[in-house]
Amino acid sequence: MKLYLIRPRGFCAGVVRAINIVEKALKLYGAPIYIKHEIVHNKHVVNSLKEKGAIFVEDLNEIPMGSKVIYSAHGISPQIRNEAKKRNLIEIDATCGLVTKIHSAVKRYASKGYKIILIGKKKHVEIIGIYNEAPSVTTIIENTKDIDLLNFKKEEKLFFITQTTLSTDDVIDIKKSLLNKYPNIETLPTSSICYATTNRQNALKEITNNVDLVLVIGDPTSSNSNRLKEVAIKRNKMAYLVNSKDEIDPKWFEGINSIAMTAGASTPENIVQSCIEKLYDFGLKEIEEIIYKKEDVIFELPTQLLNV
Ligand code: SF4
Incomplete structure (x- = not known):
């Protein structure tokens, strides 16, 4: 069985920045640091930050007055920002640009x-x-x-x-x-589907027709991971979204000669690698990396964390 490993896959610039913000805030201010919503939609990332002292909340009332709060990469409504100000919370914004x-x-x-x-x-x-x-x-x-x-x-x-x-x-x-x-409806001159989502979907489209099965590594709550699975299904390809090696079912590979693997924008590369390791138990013999595009996007950290 041959694996086509797609690049770009996994972390985008917005996710790298958001995780960096939490880690640097923990270093600068010490634990606990409160985060409104999961910083990115991936349980591996969230659990590892919890171990370092991050506390994830959905309701700002759970945060003691005057504490630090980080807003997740997905952004926040203006009403929540106002609520944070009323509670004297010190805001750190990890919303993707x-x-x-x-x-x-x-x-x-x-x-x-x-x-x-x-x-x-x-x-x-x-x-x-x-x-x-x-x-x-x-x-x-x-x-x-x-x-x-x-x-x-x-x-x-x-x-x-x-x-x-x-x-x-x-x-x-x-x-x-x-x-x-509505022929006169207006929009922005460029698409607001982000570069990372677009690249991961386009890269998968290039290879989907040449493989028997598609594996997307990502969290079930991750929007862009789910969309990657849909890209494959729309092209009549068997596709599975898994969040860890333990979710991979050997039955999927009966009679399968080739697999394409990609990963959502919030999936850590070590999870991808552990899934590849697991595939060797199920008949993987060869890996070829398929590079659709090199990504070199970097988003700057907020000023208060730049020198941490
Ligand atoms: S908008 Fe795109 S680049 Fe920004 S965090 Fe989300 S997936 Fe990443």
């Missing part, structure tokens, strides 16, 4: 009188944060069917934007239907 860009666009267009159509998963924390920038004028849609339910007037000023980690295939269809219904 590419998510912040969407918050800013929504605020800007809402202030100019546009109605906002936000394309994304309603329950995803990134979408909840963005929606709350302008809740009275924002409508979230998840798919083309939701477009049928929109009843904006043709003369209304409309703006659409997407979550950073959606499927590029799905967004092409949604965009087409939106433009069909």
